[in-house]
Amino acid sequence: MKKFFYVIHIQYLGYRFHGWQKQPDVKTLHLMVDRTLNFILEGRPFKSLSSGRTDAMVSAEDAAFELFLQEPIDDLDAFLQLFNYNLPQDIRAKSIKEVDAKFNIINNSKIKEYLYLFTYGEKCHPFCAPIMTTILDDLDIDLMKEGAKLFEGEHFIKSYCYKPTGNGNYTRNILTCQLIENTIYTANYFPKKSYILRVRGKGFMRNQIRLMMGTLIDLGKGNLTLEDIKASLLPNSNIKMNYIAPASGLILNKIDFIL
Numbered sequence: 001m002k003k004f005f006y007v008i009h010i011q012y013l014g015y016r017f018h019g020w021q022k023q024p025d026v027k028t029l030h031l032m033v034d035r036t037l038n039f040i041l042e043g044r045p046f047k048s049l050s051s052g053r054t055d056a057m058v059s060a061e062d063a064a065f066e067l068f069l070q071e072p073i074d075d076l077d078a079f080l081q082l083f084n085y086n087l088p089q090d091i092r093a094k095s096i097k098e099v100d101a102k103f104n105i106i107n108n109s110k111i112k113e114y115l116y117l118f119t120y121g122e123k124c125h126p127f128c129a130p131i132m133t134t135i136l137d138d139l140d141i142d143l144m145k146e147g148a149k150l151f152e153g154e155h156f157i158k159s160y161c162y163k164p165t166g167n168g169n170y171t172r173n174i175l176t177c178q179l180i181e182n183t184i185y186t187a188n189y190f191p192k193k194s195y196i197l198r199v200r201g202k203g204f205m206r207n208q209i210r211l212m213m214g215t216l217i218d219l220g221k222g223n224l225t226l227e228d229i230k231a232s233l234l235p236n237s238n239i240k241m242n243y244i245a246p247a248s249g250l251i252l253n254k255i256d257f258i259l
Contacts, residue, residue: 004072008065012063051064051105052106080093080095112202115199127189162206172202172203177198
């Protein structure tokens with residue numbers, strides 16, 4: 001039987017979800033997406049496959065999944081409108097595009113961009129909690145900016161993988177890693193200043209961005225030095241970075257497929 005393939009880009013606030021992947025007895029993004037698809041497709045067979053997993057409470061401006069159908073969608077715009085009408089309010093479908101059988105959402109080359117939003121030094125309004133991490137200690141932001149640049153390029157980053165094994169491939173090329181002042185997200189209850197760690201690359205390991213952010217926070221507190229970060233990126237380094245920054249500050253900002 002002929003199959004039909006579609007890529008759907010979505011965005012979501014991850015604060016009330018236990019990540020993407022379906023799990024017993026908890027609410028996940030994949031569960032809510034599939035429930036909605038099952039309803040609007042009226043029980044017709046389908047399969048959905050994500051471009052990657054996200055942790056609990058991580059949000060996305062631009063994530064994607066592939067939809068496999070046995071019948072074509074006649075009107076893509078009408079399907080997208082119906083999908084959004086039935087999705088919960090913290091998930092939104094942005095676009096839908098038909099692709100051919102050669103496309104593989106997991107194996108196709110892609111570049112992902114993550115943002116980590118944070119502030120420091122004062123207790124923030126509780127409404128900030130879903131997308132911003134607050135560090136109550138003082139931080140040396142200028143030093144953290146220097147530290148962020150050390151991650152750019154090809155490095156051995158086993159120190160930044162949660163529970164690494166002895167035989168994994170831990171050499172990764174980080175295209176961009178910069179710490180900038182936040183001008184993207186604004187609200188009248190936000191602190192006067194907040195900051196973003198922006199990271200771009202072809203692939204990231206489990207908790208990698210959050211471990212990088214945690215390391216930069218420790219650097220800003222004076223618990224680590226720039227030399228410590230340099231040493232952690234050397235080939236075959238066994239230095240263990242322990243501080244995983246909270247998930248709620250992490251946002252998958254963009255995913256570009258290289259076709």
